[in-house]
Amino acid sequence: MTTLTLRAAPPERLDLAGLTPAALAGLSDGEAARLAVGTSRHALALGDCFAITLDGSDELRIVGATERLDRIGAGLAAGRIVVEGDVGQRLGAGMTGGTITVSGSAGPFAGTAARGGTIRIAGDAAESAGGAIHGAPAGLDGATLLIGGRAGDRLGDRMRAGLIVVREAGDHAASRMIAGTIVAEAVGDHPGYGMRRGTLVAARHGALLPTFVETGRQDLVVLRLLAKSIATHAPWAAALLRGPMRRYGGDLATLGKGELFTPVG
Amino acid sequence: MPDLILNGIRVEDTFAEAFDMAGTALVLTADTAEWAMIAAVTMTGFATSVIGCGAEAGIDTVLSPDDTPDGRPGVRVLLFGFDAGGLKDQLLRRVGQCVLTSPGSAVYAGIAWDDPNAAKAIKLGGAIRYFGDGFATAKRIDGRRYWRTPVMDGEFVCEHSVPTIQGAVGGGNLLFLGRRFPDTLRVAEIAVAAARTIPDAILPFPGGVVRSGSKVGARTKGMMASTNDAYCPTLKGRAGSLLPPEVDVVLEIVIDGLSAGAVSAAMRAALHASTAAGADLGLVAVTAGNYGGNLGRHHFHLRDLLGAAA
Numbered sequence: 267m268t269t270l271t272l273r274a275a276p277p278e279r280l281d282l283a284g285l286t287p288a289a290l291a292g293l294s295d296g297e298a299a300r301l302a303v304g305t306s307r308h309a310l311a312l313g314d315c316f317a318i319t320l321d322g323s324d325e326l327r328i329v330g331a332t333e334r335l336d337r338i339g340a341g342l343a344a345g346r347i348v349v350e351g352d353v354g355q356r357l358g359a360g361m362t363g364g365t366i367t368v369s370g371s372a373g374p375f376a377g378t379a380a381r382g383g384t385i386r387i388a389g390d391a392a393e394s395a396g397g398a399i400h401g402a403p404a405g406l407d408g409a410t411l412l413i414g415g416r417a418g419d420r421l422g423d424r425m426r427a428g429l430i431v432v433r434e435a436g437d438h439a440a441s442r443m444i445a446g447t448i449v450a451e452a453v454g455d456h457p458g459y460g461m462r463r464g465t466l467v468a469a470r471h472g473a474l475l476p477t478f479v480e481t482g483r484q485d486l487v488v489l490r491l492l493a494k495s496i497a498t499h500a501p502w503a504a505a506l507l508r509g510p511m512r513r514y515g516g517d518l519a520t521l522g523k524g525e526l527f528t529p530v531g
Numbered sequence: 532m533p534d535l536i537l538n539g540i541r542v543e544d545t546f547a548e549a550f551d552m553a554g555t556a557l558v559l560t561a562d563t564a565e566w567a568m569i570a571a572v573t574m575t576g577f578a579t580s581v582i583g584c585g586a587e588a589g590i591d592t593v594l595s596p597d598d599t600p601d602g603r604p605g606v607r608v609l610l611f612g613f614d615a616g617g618l619k620d621q622l623l624r625r626v627g628q629c630v631l632t633s634p635g636s637a638v639y640a641g642i643a644w645d646d647p648n649a650a651k652a653i654k655l656g657g658a659i660r661y662f663g664d665g666f667a668t669a670k671r672i673d674g675r676r677y678w679r680t681p682v683m684d685g686e687f688v689c690e691h692s693v694p695t696i697q698g699a700v701g702g703g704n705l706l707f708l709g710r711r712f713p714d715t716l717r718v719a720e721i722a723v724a725a726a727r728t729i730p731d732a733i734l735p736f737p738g739g740v741v742r743s744g745s746k747v748g749a750r751t752k753g754m755m756a757s758t759n760d761a762y763c764p765t766l767k768g769r770a771g772s773l774l775p776p777e778v779d780v781v782l783e784i785v786i787d788g789l790s791a792g793a794v795s796a797a798m799r800a801a802l803h804a805s806t807a808a809g810a811d812l813g814l815v816a817v818t819a820g821n822y823g824g825n826l827g828r829h830h831f832h833l834r835d836l837l838g839a840a841a
Binding site: 408427445447463484485486487488490491492493494495523 | 601688
């Protein structure tokens with residue numbers, strides 16, 4: 267396993283985009299140490315901040331990570347990245363495959379534009395997890411994002427495809443959602459703001475928008491398909507999906523093909 | 532041609548001549564096993580002969596909730612056509628008219644997408660979604676895309692497309708030459724039950740049995756097929772009759788399969804089961820239908836089916 271061990275808290279934000287197992291596999295220790303990771307005029311290199319152990323495997327371990335490490339796993343296509351600690355913004359941005367596991371929490375825009383693979387965050391995620399960065403056409407775009415703790419506001423903002431499973435999320439979850447699925451135990455106020463299509467399942471929710479209309483109690487086949495798919499990732503989410511559900515359609519201020527499911531209770 | 536003997540019953544040393552077909556499989560589910568079966572029976576109705584019905588179809592197996600994509604009771608059906616175009620036409624008509632309309636139903640591909648013999652896919656849900664008049668939505672789950680069409684009981688879920696299979700075969704057959712109609716029908720029923728235990732194979736005729744076996748062409752101009760006069764007992768004694776004096780009834784089973792191996796296995800099971808029961812039911816002989824071997828690429832020689840399955 268290739269290992270990067272952070273020596274000390276970095277003096278600036280570091281950009282680790284492209285540091286994938288495949289990219290590091292063909293490098294010597296010297297070449298890896300010279301990779302630019304700084305984001306200021308100080309031109310920090312990987313070797314300035316990390317102790318590097320390369321073995322050419324398809325697994326990369328980042329030890330002692332902090333929230334100042336941005337874009338970890340960005341562009342990952344295959345293999346595995348294991349992060350011990352917290353991470354900064356845009357975790358796994360644009361990844362197309364492989365898995366990223368974070369033992370701590372993640373900064374904003376985790377999984378943005380990720381088209382494949384799985385991101386698992388044990389702790390919390392900041393705002394716009396699975397959301398689109400400013401001006402981008404889409405947020406999460408086919409990958410699976412699993413958040414063990416709480417996500418901030420605008421979870422899945424402009425998400426286009428894929429799955430997000432989270433324990434709790436802030437306000438405006440699934441805002442401007444294009445398509446995809448989000449399952450949460452609880453979301454804040456105004457879920458689905460501007461939602462065009464897609465599915466949001468929440469055991470509890472805050473205030474609903476007036477542009478979401480109840481369509482009644484429905485036992486839809488698609489929820490069974492989702493439950494079966496999610497069962498391996500999050501048994502609690504699968505159990506939620508298997509219960510009796512009330513459905514709301516919206517956001518009728520836009521296309522209105524989105525939906526919010528919440529347990530009958 | 533010397534005859535063969537299996538379980539004391541004469542087996543003619545001949546072969547069944549079968550043809551390449553376009554084939555696919557669907558999994559139909561519903562809230563109850565009864566409604567899944569209703570959808571399956573309706574969809575596979577009027578599908579005995581591809582010549583007259585446009586397709587040959589039948590029920591392959593009943594699936595438990597553990598074996599279906601949505602965890603509900605299901606039925607796997609097979610559908611065969613002359614070619615991919617004909618198969619697509621029939622698939623859309625039958626799913627659209629018989630399954631979409633059935634309460635609580637859903638449709639999934641019945642052939643694994645990673646099946647090494649999976650061939651070109653047919654757009655199914657992606658076409659039927661237009662019934663939704665723009666209200667249908669798609670959901671991609673684990674790499675498979677499903678269309679959700681609003682209907683009056685909720686939603687009709689149908690997989691976007693379903694793969695066809697390379698190597699599908701239609702026309703495996705056995706003919707049972709018997710003494711009495713009730714006994715020979717019982718022999719045919721036993722053969723059908725045995726053949727139906729083989730996966731990936733169906734028997735498209737009523738109850739799996741056909742009493743009006745046919746030959747190619749006719750004396751009447753324009754007829755593609757006509758009665759197999761050589762095996763009609765009321766025509767015994769005429770030139771061309773192949774029936775011995777003691778045979779007063781002939782029944783046939785026809786088998787289609789997703790592979791030649793499935794057809795062969797189903798024929799083998801039917802042959803062994805029918806001959807095992809045949810002595811007590813007046814079965815005189817078992818034979819098979821062919822057209823001289825020049826029309827169909829697949830020849831299932833009864834001689835090769837006498838042994839137990841490998």
